[in-house]
Amino acid sequence: MGLGSVFLSEVLGTGVLLLLGAGVVANVLLAKSKGFDGGWLLINFGWGLGVFAGVYVAYKSGAHLNPAVTVGILTSGAAEYAPGVPVGFGSTVVYFAGELIGAFLGAVLAWLAYKPHFDETPDEGLKLAVFSTGPAIRSYTWNLVCEVIGTFVLVFVILAFGKTPTQIGPLAAALLVVGIGASLGGPTGYAINPARDLGPRIAHALLPLSYKGTDGEAIGKKDSDWGYSWVPVVGPIVGGAIAGVVASLVF
Template identity: 65%
Template sequence: MSLGIIFLSEIFGTAMLTLLGCGVVANVALKGTKGNNGGFLMVTWGWGIAVFAGVFIAAKSGAHLNPAVTLGLILNGKKEFVPGIPVDFLSTITYFGGELTGAFLGAVVCWLAHKQHFDAEPLAATKLAVFSTGPAIRSTGWNLVTEIIGAFVLVFVILTFGGTPSGLGPLAVALLVVGIGVSLGGPTGYAINPARDLGPRIAHALLPIKGKGKSDWSYSWIPVVGPMAGGGLAGIVAAAAPIVFTAAQ
């Protein structure tokens, strides 16, 4: 195991995650697609399957695919991310870099796959929604709270039952993501992953998308800060939970 393998594993896994995840949003939202108006439930299941595929692909690196998961592992007190890769500054930056790069690349390929429908779609907001999340009701404080809660649930369950997404199992993580989506996804679109939102948002800003409008950078910090806070808090609570349960017994 090497940091190079970790980097590539996270790139390919996160790219598959955002390709399929952003892809299901494109299929539901963009004008003229076969899945147009498929609904939010189709989106949540699509994201679950995207996570399933991404975790399988990135199993060698533990399949973080998400900086909030990486941070949760650190604050949980893990000594190694995977056997042979100690938790330190360089390995952490490698995970973060692979996750963000993969998310960007997956979004670019999603755009290529749906290029004609992006051109046909008249609404700039709909095009942006394929790449990044946005709130149903814009409220900085409450949107942040929602993202913190969603990411906390994701990372806490992973740490409690599996240690890493690949340890919990691809299907289990996929169903967990679907569950978070249908339960907590309505207010903000449940980014629960800074790379998943930031990487595609950067792609939206850079790609020559016809009539794309702005990338809503004023909101962009919420799906980054919220999941990082939720994931970090989950790491701390998950570390304390065995002590609390043992004391209670």
Template identity: 65%
Template sequence: MGAIFLHEIAGTAILTLLGGGVVANVVLTKNKGKDGGWLLINFGWGLAVFAGVYVAFATGAHLNPAVTLGLAASGNDLFPGNEALGLPAIAATLPNIVAYIVAQMIGAFLGAVICWIAYKKHYDEETDAGNILGTFSTGPAIRAYGWNFVTEVIATFVLVFIILLFGKTPAGLGPLAVALLVVGIGASLGGPTGYAINPARDLGPRLAHAILPIRHKGGSDWSYSWVPVFGPIVGGVLAGLVSLLVV
């Protein structure tokens, strides 16, 4: 249990630090990466996943409740173990599932706070509340809750389903394959909602946004917050169930 908390907190913190950092670099005022564009954000998030997976290797590096729940729904262990490294398997029991998800939420919150510290002076200069919130959590390009929910379900289904396929194929690409998958999902399906595809990645930083003393930050858009939480959960579980039929 301690290993789950340590690795999933650290890995998810790195994920949200680097992922939120690339958004901050692109949208906050006076940054050297200002207006770097959507593809820079996509690649930044992909590389954030790449780094986070290496940090949390000892627990399978879920970094995402949708992945944890998708693996459980697929009938797999949460982590198959690695005899060469002396790492035991982690069964998909309820206490282990809860430990993963709680650790991911804590890590995402901490990563967002550290990102705010790194960009503190730029947050002080930013007057657009939407830009500030966008560095912490996702939001829709066109607000239509039902369709936004469907987009998150589809994008997360693609993420989790293909991750499950990675585990059955001898690609040998490891974290790089997942990183490229995240870049691809962002480039192809990310426009409508900002592609949370991860409840922890959105909810943890949104809580940080609500708590942190940021000038001109405005509200945390709680009316939308359920979409990037429940959409990815549904997508992840569906991916796990469908994998039973084809994997």
């Protein structure tokens, strides 16, 4: 398969993932949505089903949808990222680019779908939460540890799926993401995917999201929380890399 096809596949798959994932968060958090206050498990299942759909869409490229997965495959010593796609510098960059751009576009589409509800929501923190993750207790060291652990579980188990076919395909990855969110998602919101967090955070910074009062004046200040943004990038990369190394030793 050509790298152009890999790029398009990852853009489309990651875009679907983020459209549905950011969409479920918007449904739960934004004012006047029919799913308002639907709870953490609704968010967990929404993200899991987003993975389910995204994996099917990106089947041609192996459906990484996540730079941490790409890194995990790389450090596992695999010869190919997908059938006909050799592991190499160029292919790695193409996967990263497709994942990041797809995540950005998916977040923009989620914003378009919920535009009136963004306009009705005065809390800038809730709007940022639709796009990117944030810690429940801000402690960069422990937030990083949580992201490393959560991503290790994600990538290690995905690599195990490849060695132990279960015949349930993308559903396995979807249920894994639901499980990680339900059990390990509380401290940081379980980014477990650098593109999933960074691409939408860039979208948040660029989109017109300021809440306006009845007089038309902006209320509140939009803050994309760039001070925290390195945690959901570095943590998943480290966790994915460790998972690949360990998988190469035990599988």
